[in-house]
Amino acid sequence: MLDEYEEGARLEIQRADHLLHVSLKYTRTGDVIRNTIQRLIAAIEYAASDIMHSAREHGRVKHIPSNPMMVVEMLPSVLKSERAILDYISFYHLLKKIHRSPFKTQDEYHKNVALVVGDYKVTVDLLHLYYMKTKDFVRFAYNYVR
Numbered sequence: 001m002l003d004e005y006e007e008g009a010r011l012e013i014q015r016a017d018h019l020l021h022v023s024l025k026y027t028r029t030g031d032v033i034r035n036t037i038q039r040l041i042a043a044i045e046y047a048a049s050d051i052m053h054s055a056r057e058h059g060r061v062k063h064i065p066s067n068p069m070m071v072v073e074m075l076p077s078v079l080k081s082e083r084a085i086l087d088y089i090s091f092y093h094l095l096k097k098i099h100r101s102p103f104k105t106q107d108e109y110h111k112n113v114a115l116v117v118g119d120y121k122v123t124v125d126l127l128h129l130y131y132m133k134t135k136d137f138v139r140f141a142y143n144y145v146r
Helices: 002-027 030-057 068-078 084-100 124-145
Strands: 104-106 114-117 120-123
Touching: 002 030, 002 124, 030 068, 030 084, 030 114, 030 124, 068 084, 084 114, 084 124, 120 124
Parallel strands: none
Antiparallel strands: 104 114, 114 120
């Protein structure tokens, strides 16, 4: 069962990688940035779910919520000794906020395309950082599960 979730997170990372390095290179639209963020959120949710399933198998958790946001919120209670988890959770909330909020695009179809959400601007460089942080969380999650 854990392999199914691990595969899901890895596939989402692979899809985000393709969006970031291929689609965004040729398309340069706000929708590609937004879809990449959606893939990053899905990868975090798969990895968090995998941590919770592992915790249930080891008797640390009795019930796993069906809502992915609640699963992520439960992670600090399962990973009490891991300080980095709070940073990853706040990162997850940031991605969710960016994805849910109404957005505008800046310089669409140009080199400096950006997704503007309120006062916050997601550039291609910032999206690369988000991608790397998501990969770090997925690695962290599967190292914890093993």
